[in-house]
């Protein structure tokens with residue numbers, strides 16, 4: 001298959017969790033019996049699991065949506081699991097991969113880990129052990145996220161990194177200018193608060209000069225074209241008539 005050249009949606013790990021914080025696992029496994037068993041145990045342990053039976057469909061699902069973890073069989077029809085792991089690594093460097101395979105020799109394990117697997121489980125395996133290993137990966141993710149969270153501003157599906165000025169909406173990267181980022185950061189830090197234009201000028205531009213209020217409008221409009229699906233019917237930054245703007249909370 002041709003690996004899509006468009007930018008992948010794989011981004012930060014918290015974006016991969018559902019709004020209830022449930023982790024999303026993509027299972028790439030061509031053995032339906034094993035897949036059914038894994039599906040049941042992982043779902044029982046509180047994850048949301050989707051199963052595909054080939055590397056091609058797995059890569060397509062990774063391209064289309066955000067995931068917390070990929071569980072990958074190596075012996076697959078079509079593209080081999082090792083190649084799938086390498087492709088995931090190229091596109092989604094931080095997406096954890098757990099290889100689950102019958103290929104248990106030392107050299108095979110090494111090539112799996114070299115291809116980018118974070119963990120390696122040999123078939124036949126104990127379901128309890130596998131679920132425990134998945135939990136261990138999620139604990140590591142939660143820890144990393146908690147550390148990153150200290151510098152992140154989050155409101156709904158908007159996520160801003162105050163150090164790098166990276167903006168993610170639903171896992172999609174959005175490029176903003178410094179002023180646009182400053183405005184959005186004010187809204188995200190105070191969801192639901194109604195800002196007067198003068199207040200935004202003071203906070204983002206550091207001035208209160210009345211004549212510049214149209215500058216705020218211009219920047220809000222530009223920001224909307226970047227973050228809103230339909231800038232004429234904004235879902236994030238809403239106009240409060242006669243007052244100013246607020247982030248829909």
Ligand code: CA
Nearest residue numbers: 030073075076
């Ligand atoms: Ca297989």
